[in-house]
Structures are given as structure tokens and as C-alpha cells.
Amino acid sequence: SAKPADMAADVWDRIKDHPCYSEEAHHYFARMHVAVAPACNIQCNYCNRKYDCANESRPGVVSEKLTPDQAMRKVVTVANEVPQLSVLGIAGPGDACYDWTKSKSTFDAISQQIPDIKLCISTNGLALPDRVDDLARMNVDHVTITINMVDPEIGAQIYPWIYYNKRRYEGIEAARILHERQMLGLEMLTARGILTKINSVMIPGINDQHLLEVNKWVKERGAFLHNVMPLISDPAHGTHFGLTGQRGPTPMELKELQDALEGGAKLMRHCRQCRADAVGLLGEDRGQEFTLDQLPETIT
Ligand code: SF4
Numbered sequence: 001s002a003k004p005a006d007m008a009a010d011v012w013d014r015i016k017d018h019p020c021y022s023e024e025a026h027h028y029f030a031r032m033h034v035a036v037a038p039a040c041n042i043q044c045n046y047c048n049r050k051y052d053c054a055n056e057s058r059p060g061v062v063s064e065k066l067t068p069d070q071a072m073r074k075v076v077t078v079a080n081e082v083p084q085l086s087v088l089g090i091a092g093p094g095d096a097c098y099d100w101t102k103s104k105s106t107f108d109a110i111s112q113q114i115p116d117i118k119l120c121i122s123t124n125g126l127a128l129p130d131r132v133d134d135l136a137r138m139n140v141d142h143v144t145i146t147i148n149m150v151d152p153e154i155g156a157q158i159y160p161w162i163y164y165n166k167r168r169y170e171g172i173e174a175a176r177i178l179h180e181r182q183m184l185g186l187e188m189l190t191a192r193g194i195l196t197k198i199n200s201v202m203i204p205g206i207n208d209q210h211l212l213e214v215n216k217w218v219k220e221r222g223a224f225l226h227n228v229m230p231l232i233s234d235p236a237h238g239t240h241f242g243l244t245g246q247r248g249p250t251p252m253e254l255k256e257l258q259d260a261l262e263g264g265a266k267l268m269r270h271c272r273q274c275r276a277d278a279v280g281l282l283g284e285d286r287g288q289e290f291t292l293d294q295l296p297e298t299i300t
């Protein structure tokens, strides 16, 4: 496929085989997620911790948690069987930047075995500024930050608490800290030339109109893509929002917002809200073929 006329050649080089960053590439290149990040440092009202991080995945899905060594064996096995594999991501089931030892040793081990695989991570952003130097050193080329607000008053309706610097913060104070850390992390990544995708969960009546403002802020700070995802609020999965009767947007409302955002930070429209252990092309999930019990004991 051809480089869009308005894109720099070096940027094109880095996205052309990433199925999430390039709409073209998603037909030809595969990604896989390894679920090595169990814990999280914030609480989102749309999340139920028993399941995968809803920032990147559909709620109500449980991925098989792996140790860094198991993850490495899984990636090598998949790489041998899925020739289109180009990207390895850590997207949960909790926050990939919080328990850093696990994410970091996973990336280190995998890039030793498969030096040309692209590394990608997703995070709520709270711990991100502390990880940027490591991410740059490990050649992590793509980072997804979930940013649902730039106004702490709105944030307080989405995040009941955060855990930061060994203590718990609540309400507007919590949302303000999270907001400042997200903006700082985004600016630091942009300064280092790392490509960023911003995920926003569209929550009708709470942040739907506000996401226009979010789009402006992230564009000004160099975000490469903005991906608006619908809230999937299912009382059966016990999320706080589900219990309060908060609904998700209709497909029409989602499309209207996406249309209103055209012209701001570039929009992603082909996200599939993959599981934290997804394997394969977008829209196909071969994760069940590569569960732990099917992996070889050692890598030769
Ligand atoms: Fe859940 Fe992810 Fe939010 Fe943490 S960041 S509470 S895992 S949705």
C-alpha cells in the first residue's frame, strides 16, 4: 500500500505494518497481546477487576494470566505459526505500566528472541511518566493511553479513586492527579518521538461532548491517533456504571461524535476492543489455539 501524501516517510515506515495504527495494515499484519500485567492503580467506574482492563478490551472477558517466561514462550510459538505477526502488545488484564517489573522483563525477553517484533503497550497513564525512559530504551514504538477527560470535575464522575505515591486519592483530587500525569506522559512520549494512540471511552451524559475538548488537548500534545470506543455497560458484569443504569452510546451517537471529531487528531475507526490475550489479525482471535497447556515446555 502507498504512503498518504501528508505523512512523513519515517512515520509511515513505523506504522505501515502495525494493524492498529494503519487501517491498511490491519488486513495483512497480525498482533498479539500477552496478559502479564495483573494489577491496577486506579478504579474506573466502567471496570470490573475480575475481567480484562476495559481501557483496551471488551468488558466481561477473562484472559489467561501469564508470567514473563510463559509470555515469551507463547510469543515465540505464535511467531512460528502466524507469519503475519508484526506487533506484540501488553494491554492488561490490569495496567501495563503499574507492575513494571513484569511488563519490562516480558519486553526484554521477547525482544531478545525476536529482535524485529514491534512492541506496544497500553496504560491509564498514571504511572506512565516514570516508565518513558525505559520504553524509549527498549524501543517500544507505540503507546496507547486511555484519556476520558481533561476536566477533573468530569473525571470525578468516571474515577472514584486512584492509588498514587503509596496513598489513595479520591474525587476531584484523584482526577486532577490522573489528568496531570496523563498529559505529562503524552508530552514526554511525543518529545521522544514515540507514537501515541489515545483511547477514550464514550460515556453518554458524562463525557460525550467533552471528548471534543479531549481531542483538541491530545492533538496539541502530539497524539498520533484518537480512538473513541463505546462504553459497554452490562449490569451482568457488575461494573459500577452498569449498576447505576448508565447506558452506552448507540451506534448512531458514536458515529455522530466520530464525525464531529474529523479534522482534529486523526481518528481510528477500526478498533475491535481486543482481549488482553488476543492473537491474530484484527477481527480474528486465535488466542484459544495458544493457551498455556498447548505451548512447548522450552523454546529451542
Ligand atoms: Fe480497570 Fe483498566 Fe480502569 Fe484499571 S485502568 S480500573 S484495569 S479499566
Ligand code: SF4
Pocket: 019, 020, 031, 056, 057, 270, 271, 272, 273, 274, 282
Ligand atoms: Fe488494536 Fe484496538 Fe485491538 Fe488494541 S484493542 S489491538 S487498538 S484493534
